[in-house]
Amino acid sequence: MTSTGSYREGIYESELVRKATRWLDAPPHPSVAVEVEPEQVSAVRFTRTGSVDSFAVEALPPGVLVASAIEANIHNAAVVKSAVNNACQRIGARDEDAALLVPDPVIRVFVQHFDDFPRSTDEAIPMLRWKLKKSVPFEVDETLLSYMRQASRTDGVDVVTAIARLRIIREYEGLLEAQTLRPGAVLSSTLAAISLLVDQRPTLLARLSGTSLTTAIVREGILAGYRCTELPTVAAQVTPQMLLEEVYPLAAYYQDTWQEGIQAVRVAGLGNRLPNFVKPLEEEFHCEVRSLLSAASNDGLLGGGAGALADRDLEGLVGWMLHKN
Numbered sequence: 001m002t003s004t005g006s007y008r009e010g011i012y013e014s015e016l017v018r019k020a021t022r023w024l025d026a027p028p029h030p031s032v033a034v035e036v037e038p039e040q041v042s043a044v045r046f047t048r049t050g051s052v053d054s055f056a057v058e059a060l061p062p063g064v065l066v067a068s069a070i071e072a073n074i075h076n077a078a079v080v081k082s083a084v085n086n087a088c089q090r091i092g093a094r095d096e097d098a099a100l101l102v103p104d105p106v107i108r109v110f111v112q113h114f115d116d117f118p119r120s121t122d123e124a125i126p127m128l129r130w131k132l133k134k135s136v137p138f139e140v141d142e143t144l145l146s147y148m149r150q151a152s153r154t155d156g157v158d159v160v161t162a163i164a165r166l167r168i169i170r171e172y173e174g175l176l177e178a179q180t181l182r183p184g185a186v187l188s189s190t191l192a193a194i195s196l197l198v199d200q201r202p203t204l205l206a207r208l209s210g211t212s213l214t215t216a217i218v219r220e221g222i223l224a225g226y227r228c229t230e231l232p233t234v235a236a237q238v239t240p241q242m243l244l245e246e247v248y249p250l251a252a253y254y255q256d257t258w259q260e261g262i263q264a265v266r267v268a269g270l271g272n273r274l275p276n277f278v279k280p281l282e283e284e285f286h287c288e289v290r291s292l293l294s295a296a297s298n299d300g301l302l303g304g305g306a307g308a309l310a311d312r313d314l315e316g317l318v319g320w321m322l323h324k325n
Contacts, residue, residue: 029046029050029099030096030097030098030099030184030185031045031046031047031048031053031096031097032044032045032046032088032091032093032096032097032098032099032181033046033098033099033100033101033317033320033321034084034087034088034093034098034099034100034101034175034176034181035100035101035189035314035316035317036065036080036084036100036101036102036103036172036175037060037065037067037103037189037209037210038060038065038066038067038103038209038210038211039059039060039209039210040057040058040059040060040083041057041058041060041080041083041084041087042055042056042057042058042087042312042314042317043055043056043084043087043088043090043091043093044056044091044309044314044317044321045091045092045093046321049304050304050321051303051304051305052304052305052306052308052309052321053091053305054090054091054092055091055308055309055312055314055317056086056087056088056090056091057087057312057314058083058084058086058087059083060079060080060083061076061079063075063076064076064079064080065080067102067103067104067105067106067210067212068105068106068168069105069106069107069108069136069137069138069164069165069168070137070138070165070168072168072171073103073106073168073171073172074171074175080175081175081178084175084176084178084179085178085179088179088181093179093181094179094180094181095180095181096181096182097181097182097183097184098176098181098182098183098184099183099184099185099186099187099320100172100173100176100183100185100186100187101187101188101189101192101316101317101320102169102172102186102187102188102189103188103189103209103210103212104188104189104190104207104209104212104214104228105212105228105230106164106165106168106169106172106188107162107163107164107187107188107191108135108136108162108163108164108228109160109161109162109188109191109226109228110132110135110160110161110163110226111158111159111160111223111224111225111226112131112158112159112161113152113154113156113157113158113159114156114157114158114159115155115156116156116157117149117156117157117159124147125145125147128145128147128159128161129141129143129145132161132163136163138165140163142165142166142167143163143164143165143166144163144164144165144166144169144186145161145162145163146161146162146163147159147160147161147162148160150222150223151222153257153258158222160223160226162187162188162191169186172186173186188214189207189209189315189316190205190207190214190216190228190316192316192317192319192320193205193207193268193292193315193316193318193319194216194218194223194319195319195320195322196266196292196293196295196296196299196301196315196318196319196322197216197218197266197292198296198299198301199264199295199299200220200221201219201263201264202217202218202219202224202254202258202260202261202262202263202264203217203218203219203262203263203264203265203266204216204217204247204250204251204254204262204264204265204266204285205217205218205265205266205267205268205292206243206246206247206265206266206267206268207267207268207269207292207315208231208235208238208243208268208269208270209235209269210234210235211230211231211232211233211234211235212228212229212230212231213228213229213231213238213243213246213247214226214227214228214229215227215228215229215246215247215250215251217250217251217254217262219258224254224257224258225250225253225254226250227249227250229246231246235269235270236273238270240276240277240280240281241280243277243280243281244280244281244284248284251285261285261286261287262285262287263287264287264288264290265281265282265285265287265288265289265290266289266290266291266292266295267281267289267290267291267292268291268292268293268313268315269313270291271313274291277289292315293310293313293315293318296310296315296318297310301318301322302318304321306318306321309321
């Protein structure tokens with residue numbers, strides 16, 4: 001997804017997903033990636049071989065950035081720009097291409113089934129815009145839209161579509177451009193982190209960030225479901241029951257649609273509170289529940305210095321890093 005045009009086939013384009021989730025295509029991987037979240041700005045520089053060269057994390061005060069698909073996100077531009085500047089200076093990022101990871105609520109993701117879907121982009125884009133017209137809280141004509149086809153469990157084709165309001169994406173791109181960085185690829189943090197789900201079993205990911213919860217289900221490399229919701233409180237105050245109530249609708253949809261249950265659960269964003277959630281999740285889904293990053297470590301995905309990013313719970317940047325390897 002990029003604002004240089006209103007469409008690019010493939011939600012983001014890199015080798016990452018071919019090797020991990022295998023359901024997106026992508027462009028050359030820049031040596032710099034910047035993730036902007038409501039709580040912090042993180043930046044990482046990679047070596048030519050794909051290892052971590054350096055990284056920096058700058059905290060943001062509460063309220064200076066509020067993630068939204070509709071309204072302006074940056075409420076205090078001076079503070080956010082200063083954090084981006086400090087992070088980029090610390091890794092020596094200037095006058096080069098960069099990947100940009102934005103908060104999940106900014107980009108709406110849909111998995112839709114079509115009995116017949118056009119091969120021509122000129123026909124596909126108007127169809128998707130028309131289909132999503134009532135599903136997004138903004139005019140579809142002022143959006144960036146990316147899509148990709150994937151296998152369906154029945155006849156026809158499933159299409160994964162990512163859509164975002166152009167002026168919201170431009171807010172984030174402007175932060176990088178102020179550092180003379182060129183945002184070449186734009187995606188949400190969870191879309192990057194999904195690449196860490198290499199298990200072939202139907203796996204549910206619950207990722208909390210700020211006041212948002214993103215739930216995704218990946219089965220044998222196929223995105224079977226995706227849902228981003230706003231929580232009534234911040235992640236640090238979410239209870240196990242609250243989390244269960246939020247992830248249940250997508251899990252129930254998957255079970256009804258695919259006629260099978262979730263067989264693994266991965267969680268991100270709870271930090272050292274995760275042990276309090278393991279038993280309730282295990283009792284609900286009757287399967288293994290683990291931290292996304294600890295499971296990725298066991299799967300051998302945290303080489304090349306990724307462990308340093310994992311120690312700071314930067315799963316989005318760890319996922320993006322896999323593009324380089």
